[in-house]
Amino acid sequence: MRQLISSMLSISCLFGGLFSTLPAEAQETPKAAKRGSLIVEENKLPGATDWQLTRVRPDNKGHRTPWIEGYCSRQSVTAGESIDIMVSSDPPQPFKIEVFRMGYYGGRGARLMTTLGPFEGQTQPVPAPGEKYLHECRWEATTQLTIPDDWLSGVYLGRLTTLPSEADRPYWQSYIVFVVRDDRPADVLFQCSDNTWQAYNQWPSNYSIYTHPKGVQGPWADVSFDRPYGREAQYNGVVNDPLTFGSGEFLPLEFPLAYWLEKHGYDVTYCCNSNMLTPEHGLKCKSFISVGHDEYWDIRQFRSVEKMRDAGVNLLFLSGNSICWVTPFRASSDGRENRIIFRGGPYGAKNDYALLRERLHGPFPEHGPDEGLLMGARNVEPVNGGGDWTITKPEHWIFAGTNVKAGDRIPGLIGWEYHGAPAKIPGLEIVAAGTAFQGGENPQQWTATIYPGPKDNFVFNAATIFWAQGLSSPPGHTLPWSHFSRPHGPDPRVQQITHNLLQRAIDGKQ
Template sequence: MTTPNRSTPNRREVIKSVSAISAMGALSSSVMADDRDAAAAGEAAGQSAPSLIREENAKPGSRDWQLTRVRLDSRDSVRAAKIEGYCSRQSVAAGESIDIMVSTDPAQEYVIEIFRTGYYGGRGARLMTKLGPFDGIVQPTPRRGEKRLRECTWAPAVTLTIPDDWPSGVYLGRLTTTTDSTGFGYWQNYVVFIVRDDRPADILLQCSDNTWQAYNQWPDNDSVYTHPQGNQGPWADVSFDRPYGMYPQIFENPQTIGSGEWLCFEFPLAYWLEKHGYDVTYCSNSDMLTPDRGLKCKTFISNGHDEYWDIRQYHSVVQLRDAGVSLMFLSGNSVCWVSPFRASAHGRDNRILFRGGPYGGDHKWAELREQQHGPFPHRGPDEGYLMGSRNVEPVNGGGDWVCASPDHWIFEGTGMKQDEAIPGLIGWEYHGDPPSDIAGLEIVGTGTALQGGVNPQTWTSTIYPGPHGNFVFNASTIWWCQGLASPPGHWLPWSHWSRPHGPDDRVQQITHNLLRRAIGKGG
């Protein structure tokens, strides 16, 4: 392990600090304490803890967890080098350690506040601990390596051991300078990581962090889309060992600096699930290379913009379906590109990926991709036979989500009628062209999306039965979760002259219907 800088506390000090903050944030009620102890005992025995999320969200949220002062290096940059950082792992379990790497330019003092994102009475996050202050140092910008790889080898600022009482969730570390040589005060940025667990749960929510990294352009126009040979080939590698720059597509949201696409497209779902007390646990794309985690849950959710999957993820999720786990693709452009992982320069597994080739099998979409961009080293199966609907050409655009089967059980309680539209919910990418030979497949929504306001494409939302009373639902839009909630730190996106309108009671009711059927509480 790289030695921390001179002001970094040792591991014993970090654990003591984290434990103290966790104790301060605990509920005082002895009844709630007894419930937590019972839940912990249940987890240790491999049992579910269905009240865990309700208990966690009963704790006080933070009024101040968002980024307030951010500064990009230039108007055309995605980088905020005043302070920036990254984590040594995509996900970490309680009792395990994660390194947080930080650079400040110029060198200056800073602190790190760790927040868990959730509902928390509408505040959206809870402070878990505060670390520092630390003496910042300027860490080197890596040169472009083979396949334009940018891989940082920064010294860690701190090694954080995750306390046993930190629930699974998506965690943001807010980096804040305490001094600034320009005289303009402090600057901020995020780091992001997932805390996972291994307990049985009703819902496993997969974050789309492979896609966050594929689009990440840090430090200087460096992503899988920015190679001089073109933006769709297998030519560029990207590493998780680097900060997240500001999200570079469709809208400029300063809250995305350092946080990937979590606050863009995915947080509204987590916020809504936790608001309603659903028993949810979280994982990264890299946690789904085997089916083990998902087999302990009743439903698996693909969330937001879930484009890049290692082939092992695909086979894992097929096994979940075949074992009776319901699948919900509340996402768009999903399972689109085979993205093989490899280890980092430090030997850490699953830290580098690239666009290895299209999913699609012999489907015309995959063939078109290879005709346009040349041969790829990998080809994946036809994702339509997993999701019920495929990636199509063009895959991006905007439109309304239109009801095609109002008598279907997913619409119970919505009052929706044939051809009734939910404005702007299709975007910014979607699915279509469902396979015709999946037994029991039903089209529950369909309509037209327009690319750039002109090029039409048919999108299709589907559902089909699994082999054990389970089902596979495909919402066919990245923006489905925009119809569930609009939490703090989240901005409504827009693209292709179309935009979602925000929370909609019909989207909420459809999602309740799906989840209650999936976890055995309705239908």
């Protein structure tokens, strides 16, 4: 009997060792959580085998792709509403638009929803810089798309493809991006960080919130959503951005979370930053997720999410450098709401980081409250760098099923910006902490935190832009890197922690 038990243990150890060497996606077991039937049924539909950009041609400055580029008249739209699509091609060429919903779809990552065109291309004008270097396009609409009633909430990419008149001529491609939202109660409300996408957008020629002649951190530059997404100022050396032209930061920083949520059938609905100016939709949901690089918030967003927390909604900041700058919206020149933003001033009340920003880059016309009192941890200086996500409280329930020990590290998961300086909130716990290095040398302390809300809910702060990198690596995704550090991709510990958080948020237990 002892020999039999010994043999069984040996076999168990052998297979356990083999299991531990499998890729993280193969190791992951879906949780038996409450699932969203709409998402499950949607992802049973056939995925697209060809939705990525194949031929992309940046101009000689690398900021745009004038051969084919476009933008939408609104950041988000609901079923039954219409959205205008503006496209320019230089030189003028016929083109088509294929619209895809982004999700799991059996691992393909997208579903073809409709094909529009062909259209006769025209070269539309680059606007002259306006006040505060504003570049606001006023292009003619190529087409108007009315969203069918059966299009589920999600992130939608429109792939623009030129149609050469001669077979031996190359075609060129880029994306447009918009969100279809709804007003239904859901387990998860996924907020895209599109204010930050626009803040860093350099279209057409190095014009962003960060590229005003007065400096990179002041309130001097306005930016408009009425222009294509070109090269992102922060992408230089961070991610292979030609794969993403026109889609903002969604593919590198946010799609791995959306893909993973839909793979596991979570009941998720999507919105933009501008949809969170009031809390009504969020109050219908069990959890709210901030993802990736969520730096720029109108103060009305802050108050909305604050009300959601106080009403019992669980908050998951799977993001870094979040709620850093007060970012007021204003209308476009033709009156469409929430189409222009600028860096109004720092969040942080009177903390050291906010005072430093004011001293170095102010005066600012806007000032926000202490973001740490909402998120649990704050923006710190330096705020960028790279490091390992190091566990400090392995006995906490968020680590159930991970088998982690104090001091275990998830390599490269901190970056390229993060949170630290935890707030003094009753019940707040530091679950992970460590050192990030700016430029590989300048150290800063980061902290991941969790604290209880007032109605048996919680607020979790992962303290890194790269959290979604540990969840999945979908088609069309390239791992980012920065400050001589990089995440390693899907990790079963990150996946299990996220499952635990969502199960507690949805069912009140893991």
